[in-house]
Amino acid sequence: MIKALFTEKTKVMFSVSVLIIAITPSLPFASVLIQSSMPFHMLFQIPMLILAGNLLKNKPKKLEYSLVESTAQWLWIYLSTTFWMLPISLDKALLYPEWDFFKVLSLLITGAVIKVVFHSNRQLALFFIGSMAMMFFFVGFYYQQTDTRLCNAYLIESQQVTGIGLIIIACLLLLFLFFKIQQSLAEVSNP
Amino acid sequence: MVIAFWLVIFGLMTHRYSNVTLESQRRIDLFKQQPDLSFLRTIDDKGEVSNIAQLATKTNKILITEFIYTQCKTICLSLGNTFQQAQTQIIEKNLSKKLGLVSISFDVSHESIDTLKFFRQRMHADSQVWFLVKMQDAKVLEIAKKQLGLMVIKDFQKDFVHNSAFIVVSPTGHVLGIFDPEEISDAIAIALKYIALEQKRVL
Numbered sequence: 001m002i003k004a005l006f007t008e009k010t011k012v013m014f015s016v017s018v019l020i021i022a023i024t025p026s027l028p029f030a031s032v033l034i035q036s037s038m039p040f041h042m043l044f045q046i047p048m049l050i051l052a053g054n055l056l057k058n059k060p061k062k063l064e065y066s067l068v069e070s071t072a073q074w075l076w077i078y079l080s081t082t083f084w085m086l087p088i089s090l091d092k093a094l095l096y097p098e099w100d101f102f103k104v105l106s107l108l109i110t111g112a113v114i115k116v117v118f119h120s121n122r123q124l125a126l127f128f129i130g131s132m133a134m135m136f137f138f139v140g141f142y143y144q145q146t147d148t149r150l151c152n153a154y155l156i157e158s159q160q161v162t163g164i165g166l167i168i169i170a171c172l173l174l175l176f177l178f179f180k181i182q183q184s185l186a187e188v189s190n191p
Numbered sequence: 192m193v194i195a196f197w198l199v200i201f202g203l204m205t206h207r208y209s210n211v212t213l214e215s216q217r218r219i220d221l222f223k224q225q226p227d228l229s230f231l232r233t234i235d236d237k238g239e240v241s242n243i244a245q246l247a248t249k250t251n252k253i254l255i256t257e258f259i260y261t262q263c264k265t266i267c268l269s270l271g272n273t274f275q276q277a278q279t280q281i282i283e284k285n286l287s288k289k290l291g292l293v294s295i296s297f298d299v300s301h302e303s304i305d306t307l308k309f310f311r312q313r314m315h316a317d318s319q320v321w322f323l324v325k326m327q328d329a330k331v332l333e334i335a336k337k338q339l340g341l342m343v344i345k346d347f348q349k350d351f352v353h354n355s356a357f358i359v360v361s362p363t364g365h366v367l368g369i370f371d372p373e374e375i376s377d378a379i380a381i382a383l384k385y386i387a388l389e390q391k392r393v394l
Contacts, residue, residue: 035344072192075194088210091212091342155265
């Protein structure tokens with residue numbers, strides 16, 4: 001029991017630490033971190049916020065969600081990640097505290113939704129993961145290749161590094177997708 | 192419901208789905224509003240206090256302006272090179288009485304008359320064509336950020352990250368257009384069009 005309590009306590013502490021690390025760059029005294037580096041903003045803070053949301057969410061009570069519920073969950077994940085990949089969203093999050101607050105809130109929700117979304121239709125999961133991998137790849141490729149500075153706040157070098165990071169995320173998502181497909185095939189052949 | 196929520200949020204962020212970059216929104220806003228630039232109070236490399244609208248009226252020139260700081264080692268240098276080429280073009284085409292260039296430094300704390308003078312020497316800027324000014328104080332910079340969408344951020348090396356564009360100002364001191372750093376020829380073209388229209392009006 002002591003062991004269980006300890007692990008539970010450690011888990012909570014870890015989740016809170018991740019949350020603090022994720023939120024700190026949005027606070028005025030540390031905002032220079034996201035203001036000066038696009039990779040830090042897009043490849044560190046945003047994934048950290050999603051991770052924090054995921055860690056803070058309790059295990060889902062339901063084990064199975066309806067198609068409508070899981071479609072809504074996947075759409076939230078898909079649309080929120082798309083939204084925070086727009087150059088104007090990143091710029092406005094730096095300029096306006098209200099948009100930055102929305103960023104923190106929406107991405108924490110995204111993290112929480114990710115925790116429950118895998119208890120749903122597998123084909124739907126494969127479809128959305130595949131679509132997101134393609135989106136990350138194309139946005140990353142564009143960020144890396146274009147000569148136009150897309151974000152007012154960042155230098156083009158910063159944008160190119162972010163592009164490479166997004167392509168790596170796309171590759172990781174594809175690997176995850178293949179793993180999930182293989183898992184499904186194994187389950188079909190050994191029911 | 193999720194789709195409806197995000198449609199509203201996307202619409203709010205992108206000004207009804209019209210812009211995916213802040214820069215394009217800034218340009219559309221400036222083009223629509225054509226603000227008077229008298230709020231841009233400046234000090235030139237001779238120590239004279241003025242403002243951009245006043246400079247345009249006084250010289251009776253269309254001005255192509257850029258925002259820089261003279262210690263910049265990256266984008267401002269390429270903007271400076273573009274201005275050098277534009278200066279050559281203006282002199283060669285005998286347009287110096289109608290068209291001028293203005294480099295506006297936003298580094299209000301470190302820029303001085305001396306650094307502007309040094310920049311003039313380094314860039315071989317002709318004082319009849321290319322004006323070098325700095326913003327008068329931090330208040331002017333704040334107004335420029337709000338009114339013109341100028342983005343200036345200090346980084347770890349105490350350099351600045353800033354946006355770049357050419358703003359074309361009419362002889363009355365109003366914004367005529369805003370162009371990318373590689374679109375200097377378009378900026379000159381709109382200036383020439385304005386000059387041609389003015390000449391027609393006089394005739």
